[in-house]
Amino acid sequence: MSIQPDYAAASAGAASAASAAAEARSAVRLTRNITATWWYMAVAIVVFELMLVVVSVETLVRSGVGTAEVAAVGVGGLLWWLATLVPLADYRRRTDAAPLLVWRRHGPALLIGLAYGLAAGLVTDLWVLGALPVIQAAMLLNWPPGVRFRVVLAATALLVALSLIDSAVVLEETGGAGWAQLVFLAATLPAVTVSSLWWWDVLVALDRARASEARLAATQERLRVATDVHDLQGHHLQVIALQLELSERLMPHDPEAGLEQLRAARVSVDAARQGTRDLATRFRSVPLPDELANAVDLLRAAGTDAAATVDPDAASAPASALGPVIRETTTNVLRHGGGRRAHLSLTRADGVWRYEISNDVAATATAVAGDGGGAGLDGIARRAAEAGGRLDVRRWDETFTVVVTVPADTESDAVPAPADDAG
Incomplete structure (x- = not known):
């Protein structure tokens, strides 16, 4: 039985894994250059989520909901907020080759978001608050760029529709301004999250292009140096070789002429050495x-x-x-x-x-x-x-x-x- 196909498949898999790992390490190196921007973006999303939890608790308290229900929404909201921090932190090191969903990193946020959405929706009777936690967790998955935009449009349209339903039923009964603020925050959170992530993707792409341009410039400079060295040494070595060959031919018949060619070869060696010094000086100048x-x-x-x-x-x-x-x-x-x-x-x-x-x-x-x-x-x-x-x-x-x-x-x-x- 031949095992070559299996071996080839294993080799291809190993090469793919190594390539993905190398890409991930490269992404980490690139994003270190724009760390401040990442923290601005991440803190904005985190604060927006935490504000939503706080407004939810405050609205329930002002509406006279029982303490147990308020505590359940508050504690569940904090757990959901903490769970979203993991996939958000992972997004900084994302690569296009990474899978859409990594259960070990995204699974807890999705499950906790689903549980919290059910609990919050039942306590507040708000459809938008029931759907938001799992939608927000889904926004942090590694969607392809074009797909993410369509997903957030669909999610925002769904949340707006649920907001209209809540406005016609719950908000009309309560008439509280706090409910309107809560619905607005819930409906806009996915769009705010995705726009922040999109801005981060743009900055990473620009930083990667800058690094690629720097590597290209360095490569071109090395090629230029290599060309200059090749031209310089090639010319002098060719001249020296001809002079030595001529000296070898002249030496048996005309030793003086042969010695003259040897002296000329020595001068050519000095010229080549000086030319190399001059070339090196051009590339190592300091103040x-x-x-x-x-x-x-x-x-x-x-x-x-x-x-x-x-x-x-x-x-x-x-x-x-x-x-x-x-x-x-x-x-x-x-x-x-x-x-x-x-x-x-x-x-x-x-x-x-x-x-x-x-x-x-x-x-x-x-x-x-x-x-x-x-x-x-x-x-x-x-x-x-x-x-x-x-x-x-x-x-x-x-x-x-x-x-x-x-x-x-x-x-x-x-x-x-x-x-x-x-x-």
Whole structure:
């Protein structure tokens, strides 16, 4: 006997359950962003239901109904009110894939609503109050959007018809204003409930669309980064491969030409590395005050007595030009300085931004990061030149200073500093 169909069915069922669970978890994450709106909506429904119970008890007391009947309506109303809280709370995490009725969650509200409706209807002789509790419990089921609207129209029409009957019979006999208020609340409660739930569904849909748009934007950004990396590395690697192949062919016959191609390949490697650095910098820019604070923290962690002077408007400086310079010079101090003190400053004066870093240099340290073939000061000079500025390097006794100036009117992609939270 083959068990493959059963296995396939079980697998499909498990996959469906897992998908439903994942959707439920996603719904919970989304609704956390609009928690305040949920509580406004839920409290409005709860208060409306509780008001109906209170008005029912008050109306019976004013009408001279016996204490036992009033107590039965009051206690039953509170039980019905409490029972509706469970399906109402579940509605916050509802998904379109969930079943219409979950007996474990909706069953008590329906049964208590039915019992309370019978008791209240017999005591008050109001048809509308007898039908309302079970109708209200039914409104909290997981109806599909279009079906829920038709159900509430039918329920409201039924309650209005029962209200007219009650008005013609009971209210005409009693003539009490309290009865009219009770009938009005009972007839409008389902419509108020469904309109509140509909508003919540709209907000959840909007929040889900916002989250989807954010994920799409992040995906597009990742694709853009991947494309840039592919284009950059693909070009350089292709050039390097050709240069190495040419060097391999030339080496047996013309060693000097072969070595020249190897040197060209090394230059291409440096270009690819620098291009990758530039690409990474575009996607990890932070406000320049934060860059300086991070640099000071890093130097202090390495045992250097570091401090910084930052202009109040430093966040408006060109981050694309100065951000990599701050990181590069900080790295240079760590690698080549070997001293005990360092001071960083970023100030604006005479139409230029001036970044300066000074540190004391140990006697055996290599001060210039460009020695040994690294990017070092050559890369910093190139960045400054691209921004229309310049690089100055000074060494006096045991103090090594790097100064980079760029025009203040340079078109800047400065990263705004994050605003402080108000609360």
